[in-house]
Structures are given as structure tokens and as C-alpha cells.
Amino acid sequence: MALVDDLEHPPTSQESARRRFLAAVGGGALGVGALGAAITTLRFIEPSVVYEEDKRIAVGRPEEIAVGTVLVLASGKVYLLRTEAGFIALSTVCTHLGCIVRPEAGSGGFACPCHGSRFRAEGTVRLGPAVRELRRHPISVEDGLLIVDAGAFTEDRAAFTVPA
Numbered sequence: 001m002a003l004v005d006d007l008e009h010p011p012t013s014q015e016s017a018r019r020r021f022l023a024a025v026g027g028g029a030l031g032v033g034a035l036g037a038a039i040t041t042l043r044f045i046e047p048s049v050v051y052e053e054d055k056r057i058a059v060g061r062p063e064e065i066a067v068g069t070v071l072v073l074a075s076g077k078v079y080l081l082r083t084e085a086g087f088i089a090l091s092t093v094c095t096h097l098g099c100i101v102r103p104e105a106g107s108g109g110f111a112c113p114c115h116g117s118r119f120r121a122e123g124t125v126r127l128g129p130a131v132r133e134l135r136r137h138p139i140s141v142e143d144g145l146l147i148v149d150a151g152a153f154t155e156d157r158a159a160f161t162v163p164a
């Protein structure tokens with residue numbers, strides 16, 4: 001498109017070259033902007049789904065785990081106990097402020113090293129400051145193997161017994 005000024009004073013070859021350069025830079029910037037907008041739009045449309053890994057742990061055959069056994073599972077996140085009443089899978093996370101509880105020698109329960117809470121073997125509070133008992137993980141039996149789901153919690157307070 002010719003400007004009025006161009007008609008009266010035709011551009012020199014140097015001015016024409018500069019205009020072509022500026023037009024190319026402007027077109028490139030528009031292209032980059034359009035590409036960025038397209039990528040952002042596509043990322044917005046794509047569903048952002050997070051697939052979590054299965055955290056169910058096959059511990060072994062229940063009849064091979066003796067009464068009184070405490071197993072540490074899931075890289076220290078779960079204690080599996082075999083009691084007279086059955087199996088209990090406790091979270092190792094203290095319900096006060098989230099420290100990791102450890103088996104307490106002598107009591108058969110657990111002690112928190114941070115602020116001194118004590119828990120009984122079945123996870124109930126024996127000594128504060130924690131007021132809530134340790135959380136429990138669901139237990140099941142599949143194909144004869146005891147399964148602890150370290151990725152879920154249950155409100156069921158009964159010890160798990162293997163169905164006959």
C-alpha cells in the first residue's frame with residue numbers, strides 16, 4: 001500500500017529494505033504470539049488427570065505371620081501388626097503434628113519423638129498431646145495373600161480377621 005508521502009517522495013532502496021525488515025519482524029512477532037496462544041489453548045483443553053500408582057501391598061500369606069509380629073511397610077509409612085484379635089495396619093504419621101511414630105520398647109505401642117505422644121498397639125492414644133488415634137489402612141485377602149492398601153484409610157476400628 002502506497003502512502004501519500006510515498007507518492008510525493010518515493011522511498012529509497014534503503015528505506016524499502018528497512019520497511020521490509022520491520023514488516024518481517026512484526027509478522028514474526030505475531031506468529032510467535034499466535035503459536036503461544038494456540039499452545040496455551042490446547043493445554044487448557046487437555047484434561048489434567050493425575051494417575052496415582054497402586055499403593056496396595058501384598059504382604060504374604062496371613063497364616064505365616066505370627067501373633068506379635070510388627071512389619072514396617074510402604075517405606076516406613078505403615079505398621080502392620082498381628083495381634084490376638086487379628087491384623088491392624090496403622091499409619092505411622094502422628095495425629096498431633098505429623099511426625100513419624102516409632103515402636104516403643106516395652107509397651108508394645110508407639111511413641112512420637114517430636115512432642116512425646118504415646119499410642120497403644122491398636123493405635124489409641126495413651127498419652128498426649130495427640131488426641132486422635134493413629135489412622136488405619138484397609139486390609140483384605142486376595143488369592144490367599146494379605147493385602148494392605150497404603151493409599152487409603154478406613155474408619156473401621158476392628159482388627160481384620162481372615163475369612164474362613
Ligand code: FES
Pocket residue numbers: 094095096097098099112113114115116117128129130
Ligand atoms: S507430632 Fe507427635 S506428638 Fe507432636
